[in-house]
Amino acid sequence: MKYYSTNNPNHKVSLKEAVLKGLAPDNGLYMPEAIPVLPQAFFDTLHTKSFQEIALEVAHAFLKDDVPTAELKRIIEHTISFDAPLVEFAKNVFALELFHGPTLAFKDFGARFMSQLLGYFAKEEKREIVILVATSGDTGSAVANGFLGVPGTKVVVLYPSGKVSDIQEKQFTTLGQNITALEVDGSFDDCQRLVKEAFLDEELKTKFFLTSANSINIARLIPQSFYYFYAWSRLKEKNKVVFSVPSGNFGNLTAGLIAKRMGLPIRHFIASTNINDIVPEYLQTNKFNPRPSKVTVSNAMDVGNPSNFARMLDLYQNDFEKLKADVSGFDFSDEETQTAMRDVFTNNKYVLDPHGAVGYLGLKKYLEVNINSTGVFLETAHPAKFLEVVEEAVNISIDLPDRLKIFIKNKKQTILLDKSFTSFKAMLQKSLTN
Ligand SMILES: *Cc1c(COP(=O)(O)O)cnc(C)c1O
Numbered sequence: 029m030k031y032y033s034t035n036n037p038n039h040k041v042s043l044k045e046a047v048l049k050g051l052a053p054d055n056g057l058y059m060p061e062a063i064p065v066l067p068q069a070f071f072d073t074l075h076t077k078s079f080q081e082i083a084l085e086v087a088h089a090f091l092k093d094d095v096p097t098a099e100l101k102r103i104i105e106h107t108i109s110f111d112a113p114l115v116e117f118a119k120n121v122f123a124l125e126l127f128h129g130p131t132l133a134f135k136d137f138g139a140r141f142m143s144q145l146l147g148y149f150a151k152e153e154k155r156e157i158v159i160l161v162a163t164s165g166d167t168g169s170a171v172a173n174g175f176l177g178v179p180g181t182k183v184v185v186l187y188p189s190g191k192v193s194d195i196q197e198k199q200f201t202t203l204g205q206n207i208t209a210l211e212v213d214g215s216f217d218d219c220q221r222l223v224k225e226a227f228l229d230e231e232l233k234t235k236f237f238l239t240s241a242n243s244i245n246i247a248r249l250i251p252q253s254f255y256y257f258y259a260w261s262r263l264k265e266k267n268k269v270v271f272s273v274p275s276g277n278f279g280n281l282t283a284g285l286i287a288k289r290m291g292l293p294i295r296h297f298i299a300s301t302n303i304n305d306i307v308p309e310y311l312q313t314n315k316f317n318p319r320p321s322k323v324t325v326s327n328a329m330d331v332g333n334p335s336n337f338a339r340m341l342d343l344y345q346n347d348f349e350k351l352k353a354d355v356s357g358f359d360f361s362d363e364e365t366q367t368a369m370r371d372v373f374t375n376n377k378y379v380l381d382p383h384g385a386v387g388y389l390g391l392k393k394y395l396e397v398n399i400n401s402t403g404v405f406l407e408t409a410h411p412a413k414f415l416e417v418v419e420e421a422v423n424i425s426i427d428l429p430d431r432l433k434i435f436i437k438n439k440k441q442t443i444l445l446d447k448s449f450t451s452f453k454a455m456l457q458k459s460l461t462n
Pocket residue numbers: 133134135165166167243274275276277278279280281328329383384408409
């Protein structure tokens with residue numbers, strides 16, 4: 029299967045090139061040239077299969093020509109080494125818990141799959157592969173931990189200074205080995221811009237084998253479709269399922285749209301955001317107006333220019349009405365988010381993290397009008413990752429899982445940087461050549 033750039037459908041590359049390049053040379057995002065549609069028999073028997081078996085069949089449909097089945101099986105077994113349980117806490121309202129991986133956030137799925145796939149491709153490369161990743165929190169930890177110790181790779185994480193939680197920061201600044209953390213005096217959008225500029229810089233491209241691990245990488249997107257199939261397979265009522273996806277860069281939601289295109293009968297999607305409401309606004313007005321991000325309590329979704337929006341448009345051939353028929357958008361303030369966390373804890377004895385709370389709110393709003401639906405919202409992180417916000421909202425103390433305690437004990441090591449590309453480039457050359 030070939031992959032084309034959203035900026036030019038005639039520019040097609042192999043899977044390997046799409047994964048190693050991350051971003052197309054024309055700044056577009058890679059998309060599979062055809063989205064495989066799975067046969068009815070697959071859906072009829074889905075409930076009898078394990079999460080790993082489901083994931084392998086979905087991955088195989090995309091990658092069968094590019095990765096040997098035995099290798100794909102190994103990659104899947106490594107990626108899906110933890111469950112994604114559905115928790116019903118009101119009639120027809122389910123949380124899909126995606127935080128049971130090593131860094132307690134859904135980004136573990138994409139990062140683990142991608143690091144394994146890159147490791148497979150890296151064997152053929154002579155140069156070291158450098159993974160540049162801009163993070164607003166969770167991507168950095170998932171990617172850094174996914175690649176930690178993978179031979180032939182180096183990871184450089186850029187993050188906005190003071191704008192990620194202490195626990196998040198510890199998960200990618202304490203690792204050492206092949207992981208370097210750059211603390212940028214700027215916003216997440218600045219970090220994302222620096223990464224994009226590096227990919228366009230001829231000198232850097234000649235010197236290093238650069239690749240990206242942000243949600244723009246197609247190897248992050250494909251595995252994020254697995255859990256839509258799995259969750260659907262475990263629901264009793266399968267013909268009226270809607271998913272609410274707490275969104276920032278819209279990778280998670282795009283993966284859901286891809287699952288639907290593969291034949292999974294999802295009735296509707298809800299794009300739930302914090303006040304960075306660029307996509308909900310688009311769905312109301314047909315105007316896409318990216319702007320600087322604002323800081324919120326759900327900081328992994330503080331994105332002012334959602335990168336996967338280009339893929340969403342591409343999937344619907346820029347047809348606004350068609351996209352709108354499949355996706356509704358709602359945005360929520362911090363106050364609404366905190367109230368939801370408090371109410372859900374009081375009424376359902378369930379502790380939401382601030383991102384899941386936004387997903388929950390979007391679902392609730394949708395269900396007010398569309399009563400006859402089975403609603404699933406994605407719970408994208410463990411509440412302990414956002415301790416201060418959660419404890420303030422629900423007024424109880426949260427126990428840290430052991431996996432988090434280990435990170436907190438270790439010492440932070442970062443390189444401070446202003447937000448100019450010149451400084452970033454100089455730093456990159458210095459830290460990668462020694
Ligand atoms: C990254 C992240 C999101 C947003 O996911 P996108 O795919 O960027 O839309 C939501 N919640 C958490 C906890 C995240 O880390």
